[in-house]
Amino acid sequence: MDTEVTLRVDGVEHQLTVDTRTTLLDALRERLGNTSPKKGCDHGQCGACTVLLDGQRVNSCLALAVAHDGGEIVTAAGLATDGLHPVQRAFIDHDAFQCGYCTPGQIVSAVAMLAEAAAGRPSTVTFDTPGDGPNGGPVDLAVDPDEIRERMSGNLCRCAAYANMVPAIQEVAG
Numbered sequence: 001m002d003t004e005v006t007l008r009v010d011g012v013e014h015q016l017t018v019d020t021r022t023t024l025l026d027a028l029r030e031r032l033g034n035t036s037p038k039k040g041c042d043h044g045q046c047g048a049c050t051v052l053l054d055g056q057r058v059n060s061c062l063a064l065a066v067a068h069d070g071g072e073i074v075t076a077a078g079l080a081t082d083g084l085h086p087v088q089r090a091f092i093d094h095d096a097f098q099c100g101y102c103t104p105g106q107i108v109s110a111v112a113m114l115a116e117a118a119a120g121r122p123s124t125v126t127f128d129t130p131g132d133g134p135n136g137g138p139v140d141l142a143v144d145p146d147e148i149r150e151r152m153s154g155n156l157c158r159c160a161a162y163a164n165m166v167p168a169i170q171e172v173a174g
């Protein structure tokens with residue numbers, strides 16, 4: 001069954017008719033031509049499709065477009081507004097990728113989890129966050145690489161470029 005939805009993607013509003021089974025990832029990539037979020041596993045396992053949906057990071061392959069009518073979506077491409085986002089710049093400066101396929105999802109996830117940590121919130125990806133700040137206070141990711149690894153654990157990298165991602169994120173957190 002087809003349904004009309006309105007999605008605001010990287011600051012631009014789109015109205016489109018989608019099958020009710022269309023994932024947000026497929027709506028973005030195949031209907032709107034936004035190939036920033038990548039399709040890796042298509043099962044919520046790899047994080048390559050991560051976008052911000054109303055400010056929260058989500059695996060867009062697990063979200064149905066019709067369930068988010070009126071949603072505000074930001075992809076990695078949309079993070080670059082007035083020049084590169086600091087996390088994008090840090091990934092370049094630290095050579096924090098190899099093939100680059102997972103990089104858009106990694107960057108969106110890093111941006112979201114930096115905000116989560118700064119606000120003292122537990123990770124939206126993993127719920128076992130032993131490094132959370134005392135009494136739910138902000139988490140200092142600049143000095144806690146294990147916490148970065150924990151909070152980024154929903155994003156996989158087949159090339160294993162993790163070693164340079166952590167200092168890139170620490171630089172932005174610091």
Ligand code: FES
Nearest residue numbers: 040041042047061
């Ligand atoms: Fe969505 Fe892998 S493509 S989590």
